[in-house]
Amino acid sequence: MNKLKLNHTSLSFLPLLVCIPLGYQLINNIHFGGFKLFQEFLISAFNPKIDNEIIITAIKRLNETILIGFFSWLVSIIFGAIFGIISSNIFYKIFNIPNFFNHIIRFCLTIIRSIHEVVWGIILMQIYGINFSIGIIAICIPYIAVNSKVFAEQLETIDYKSFESINQINAPKFSSLLTLIWNPIINTFKNFGLYRLECAIRSTVILGLFGIGGIGTSIFLSFQTLNFRELWTYLWSLAILIILSGLIFKKIKFNTTNKILSIFFIAVFFITILFSFLYFLYFIFNNNFENLNSVSSLFKSSSDLGLFDFLKLILETINLSLLSTGIAISLPPLVIGIFNNNSSKIFIKIFAFLLRLIPTPVILLTLLTFNNPSLSLAALTLGLHNAGITSKLLFTNLDNQDKRNYIAMKSLGISKKTSWLLGLFSQQAKSYLAYCAYRSDIIIRETAIVGIIGSVGLGWQLQESLSSFAWQEVTVVLIAYSSIAIVGELINGKIKNSLT
Amino acid sequence: MNNTLLELKNISYKYKNNLILNKVNLKINSGDKIALLGKSGSGKTTLISVLNGTIKPTDGEVKLFNKSFEELDRKQKSKITTIWQDLRLIEDLSAEQNVNCGLLAENNFYFAFKNLLNISSFKKAHKYMKLCRLHNSIYDKKIRKLSGGQKQRVAIARSLIQESNILLADEPFNNLDPKLITTIKNLMLESVDKNDTKKSAKTVFVALHRLDLLNDFDKVIGIRDGKIFFNIKRNKLKKIHLEKIY
Numbered sequence: 001m002n003k004l005k006l007n008h009t010s011l012s013f014l015p016l017l018v019c020i021p022l023g024y025q026l027i028n029n030i031h032f033g034g035f036k037l038f039q040e041f042l043i044s045a046f047n048p049k050i051d052n053e054i055i056i057t058a059i060k061r062l063n064e065t066i067l068i069g070f071f072s073w074l075v076s077i078i079f080g081a082i083f084g085i086i087s088s089n090i091f092y093k094i095f096n097i098p099n100f101f102n103h104i105i106r107f108c109l110t111i112i113r114s115i116h117e118v119v120w121g122i123i124l125m126q127i128y129g130i131n132f133s134i135g136i137i138a139i140c141i142p143y144i145a146v147n148s149k150v151f152a153e154q155l156e157t158i159d160y161k162s163f164e165s166i167n168q169i170n171a172p173k174f175s176s177l178l179t180l181i182w183n184p185i186i187n188t189f190k191n192f193g194l195y196r197l198e199c200a201i202r203s204t205v206i207l208g209l210f211g212i213g214g215i216g217t218s219i220f221l222s223f224q225t226l227n228f229r230e231l232w233t234y235l236w237s238l239a240i241l242i243i244l245s246g247l248i249f250k251k252i253k254f255n256t257t258n259k260i261l262s263i264f265f266i267a268v269f270f271i272t273i274l275f276s277f278l279y280f281l282y283f284i285f286n287n288n289f290e291n292l293n294s295v296s297s298l299f300k301s302s303s304d305l306g307l308f309d310f311l312k313l314i315l316e317t318i319n320l321s322l323l324s325t326g327i328a329i330s331l332p333p334l335v336i337g338i339f340n341n342n343s344s345k346i347f348i349k350i351f352a353f354l355l356r357l358i359p360t361p362v363i364l365l366t367l368l369t370f371n372n373p374s375l376s377l378a379a380l381t382l383g384l385h386n387a388g389i390t391s392k393l394l395f396t397n398l399d400n401q402d403k404r405n406y407i408a409m410k411s412l413g414i415s416k417k418t419s420w421l422l423g424l425f426s427q428q429a430k431s432y433l434a435y436c437a438y439r440s441d442i443i444i445r446e447t448a449i450v451g452i453i454g455s456v457g458l459g460w461q462l463q464e465s466l467s468s469f470a471w472q473e474v475t476v477v478l479i480a481y482s483s484i485a486i487v488g489e490l491i492n493g494k495i496k497n498s499l500t
Numbered sequence: 501m502n503n504t505l506l507e508l509k510n511i512s513y514k515y516k517n518n519l520i521l522n523k524v525n526l527k528i529n530s531g532d533k534i535a536l537l538g539k540s541g542s543g544k545t546t547l548i549s550v551l552n553g554t555i556k557p558t559d560g561e562v563k564l565f566n567k568s569f570e571e572l573d574r575k576q577k578s579k580i581t582t583i584w585q586d587l588r589l590i591e592d593l594s595a596e597q598n599v600n601c602g603l604l605a606e607n608n609f610y611f612a613f614k615n616l617l618n619i620s621s622f623k624k625a626h627k628y629m630k631l632c633r634l635h636n637s638i639y640d641k642k643i644r645k646l647s648g649g650q651k652q653r654v655a656i657a658r659s660l661i662q663e664s665n666i667l668l669a670d671e672p673f674n675n676l677d678p679k680l681i682t683t684i685k686n687l688m689l690e691s692v693d694k695n696d697t698k699k700s701a702k703t704v705f706v707a708l709h710r711l712d713l714l715n716d717f718d719k720v721i722g723i724r725d726g727k728i729f730f731n732i733k734r735n736k737l738k739k740i741h742l743e744k745i746y
Contacts, residue, residue, distance in 0.1 A: 159588075159591075161584070161586060161588045162588055162589075162590050162591075164554050164588065165582075165584060165588030165589075166590075166601065166604070167554075168552055168553070168554055168580075168581075168582055169578065169581075169601065169602060169604055169605050169662065170574050170575075170577040170578035170605045171578075171601075171604030171605045171607075171612070172574070172604070172605075172608065172609060172612075174609045174612075175604045175607070175608070175609050175611070175612035176604065176612075178609070178612050178613060178616065179590065179593075179601060179604065179612055179615070179616065180590070182616045183590070183592035183593065184592075187592075259617060259618060259619055262617050262618075263617070266617075
């Protein structure tokens, strides 16, 4: 008998097997109690509330969102670049510093980025109370660590021979460093910077759902009061912001040969650093730290969390990550492959856009109108949201791909679906899986958000422990969370390396 | 008077259990014009890397100005410049920015910064680029957009602009047409003669393949399997010497 051989194409569809247990639980949990609400939610999408008052509120809230998003992006991209430099091998080679310090910095950054910005936000809100700067700080903390990883990875691509050559000129060490890193840093900023701004705006919306302000807070309040028409006004205005920013980002071209522009960017760089430090000092000395005292009881507070329950929560979180990743990987190629015609494509693209647009907690709360809370429902939510993101990438890559194979196969009389699978998708499968490996890192972190809303896994426990100021439990949950994310990152890193 | 600039004493270099250099002894005096001959893989590039301090030998001692590399300060180290066989230019920088990199050692951080922002003076860089017969239309072009010969000349200009006492070059005439070879060779060797009267004499150590270029050198060293087979004056070079190394 022939052995079953898995290639990248079949591996892209294999995770779809998660739909079997998932579907079974979802069907068992179905209820029709909130069907009318769900219907109303859908109808409201085509009939959002439009009057002066709500439009002014939406603009005001969007302004807040843009402000929080922009400042957190600016600070995180600049400090991300700085930490990227000091966690890159080239820095240690030039200054002859033992690599041991590099490992320590990288380890700290890994821990920091393993915790989602929502978790940072909730913890900070619990300690300092709700204010505008908490949103910026909560986004900045993990974003600096994420950005630093990207910058450091780019700096690792510096040709070692260029380093030797500059080193042999015996220039001052800072001059050598600057000359070698300048272009990788600028290129990373060009290719990655604006994408992170979009991410920062999305994170601001999510944090808004937890009360930090901006359009997210309005979305959540409208949902809580079941005012779906108002909710859709906010969602559509957010959609307009995201589409507009996408169009603007496409038009922006960074011309590094323009001297005035370069000097302007450098001025922004230093002013941001200076301002961040000053603001940090101001924040430290001017906050009343209402609940900070409760943190000092960290080692005094006792934990009611039993070992068995705790292990169960860890397993639930891992399960949630795996199921969501399965959906996010397999659903886009399956749907695009089956509905492979122009009109369906437009519909899929709109649906994928909505999945990206609507924050995961709102998707989850909507699905709760006809399904009982369960791990499967949380996984479906997270999977669908991320499938919206992976499908965008897949569409872009497929659109840019050479279609000669596909046309040749169709001309041989092979069906459209098979030609698409073998002539188009098979060539994208490897890079698509590599991106999905990176995406699954994010999914693991995002389990915290759906966990909090959907009463699943460690996210739920974290919310419970924070509400009761049980800091010892919070610490234990965070360590567990961080460990899962770090192990996940290591495994995904290995998968990604084997695919690229 | 002892005018030895660089000295290798019993140098050996091992890489992954392969002996690349085997007990090499060598003295390079001020003003020497040395050609290093040897077939591919004989250890020429490794010898040059040991001479400029890029790689540390497994055994033996390297002395520059009678001091080990560890004892030298940055300024003393910068008195050696190298033209690498694989050029080692920074692909994303322009030709003139790359040539200006040769001036990093004698300038401060602000100069490096201005160079990257394209706001530093390129006067000196242009002078050396012109000497290397580089047309001004390529001055601001990125390295990756240049031809092999143009890249080669940018690398040579970057080394020459350093105006160092010792010029090490690893097959610097690759990718160049015969007319350019003569120009570049004269440029590298003339600088020795011109400066001779001014301050300390400049020294040239060039790894070569082409025997027709030996005429302008005064010493020839032959290397094979990491061992120096001969170290003689150029006018004493005979066919038998070459047979030993090729």
